[in-house]
Amino acid sequence: MPPAARAKNLRPRAYCRGVSSLQIRHPLPRAQEAISDSTKWTGWILAAGGHGAEWSAVFGVGFEDADRLWELIRLAIPNAPVTAIRDRGEYGLVAEVRLWLEVDDRAATVVTSWHLADENSPPRLVTAYPRP
Amino acid sequence: MRTLPRGWSPPTQGPRVGVVATTQKITAFDRVELIERVDDVPAGARGGVLELRDSDVAMVEITDPSLEAVDRILFVHVSQLRSSA
Numbered sequence: 001m002p003p004a005a006r007a008k009n010l011r012p013r014a015y016c017r018g019v020s021s022l023q024i025r026h027p028l029p030r031a032q033e034a035i036s037d038s039t040k041w042t043g044w045i046l047a048a049g050g051h052g053a054e055w056s057a058v059f060g061v062g063f064e065d066a067d068r069l070w071e072l073i074r075l076a077i078p079n080a081p082v083t084a085i086r087d088r089g090e091y092g093l094v095a096e097v098r099l100w101l102e103v104d105d106r107a108a109t110v111v112t113s114w115h116l117a118d119e120n121s122p123p124r125l126v127t128a129y130p131r132p
Numbered sequence: 133m134r135t136l137p138r139g140w141s142p143p144t145q146g147p148r149v150g151v152v153a154t155t156q157k158i159t160a161f162d163r164v165e166l167i168e169r170v171d172d173v174p175a176g177a178r179g180g181v182l183e184l185r186d187s188d189v190a191m192v193e194i195t196d197p198s199l200e201a202v203d204r205i206l207f208v209h210v211s212q213l214r215s216s217a
Contacts, residue, residue, distance in 0.1 A: 040182065043161035044193075050161070050180055086202040091189070096201040111201045115191070126182060126205055127193050 020119065022093060024082050028114060031078040033122035041066035044127065051129035058130040059103040072101050073112060073128065092117040094126065101130075108132065158210045160184055164192060165216040170206050178216050179204070 021029040028034065044050035046063050055061050061069060076099045084096040093116045101110045109131045114123040158164060158181060166177045179194040188210045195204070 039160075044180055044182060047161065049163055050193075084200065084202045086205070088205075088207050091185075091191075091207040094202050094205045113193075113201050113205050115205070126191065127201075 022082065022085060022095060022116060024085060026081060027078055028082060028095060028097060028123045029116070030122045031080075034074055034077050034114070034125065035122055036070050036074075036125040038066065040125070040127075041070065045129070051127070054129050054132075058108045058132050059101075059106050061103060065103075069101075069103070069128075070125075072103065073099060073110070073125070076101065077112070077123075091115075092121075095123070158184070158190060158213055158215065163216050164190075164213040166192075166194075166208070167212050167214055170208050170212060172203070173199070173206060181213075184210075 042063055046052045046055055046061070046066055046069075052062070055069075059065075077097060080097045080099050082095045083098050086094045088094055095114045095116060097112050097114065099110045099112060101108065110128055111131055112128045113126040115126045116123050160181055160183060162181045164179060164181055166173060166175050168175050173194055174197075177194050178196040179192050181190045182193050182205075183191040185191065185207075190208050190210055190213060192206045192208050192213070193204050194206065
């Protein structure tokens, strides 16, 4: 692996332990099966202690919008390229995907992070927040 | 065996001031602070617990300092965390 790639922990396909099909500039493997935990939306993503203020400021959305926000992400993710990968050793891989979302009459980039535990697990949404 | 006057009990040790053990329960979505450096993230970095996993490992998102999205997500033993306001 080139030193630059090693330093940034950006691993080409052959080096991604357990998730060999994960590559930058390609969609997440098994993106159509992506999953999300509803408690993460209410406990963190849309919560005041997490990214609630950002979602409210950029899109004017709150807890009541969790289902439709997830639906927008779920529909967008199969066509969106992975923009960064980090190897977390025994815990698997974390991948970043940036999406352009339109909610009502507002639009912005939403940064999403996904956990890929192993080859047999679908990507799991870890966090999501809009960039103004 | 020496007997004590009725109503008395053997002396007990007083509180050990300065040797206080604290047990801290970290739960999902708590705001936390790193006690020590983890990977490239320095001690004192703050964030939230996204998940608690087996063997007391927490998936944490660091929000302060601001990092790239994938660098924010760490897997940290709870002993490396403390609650923050």
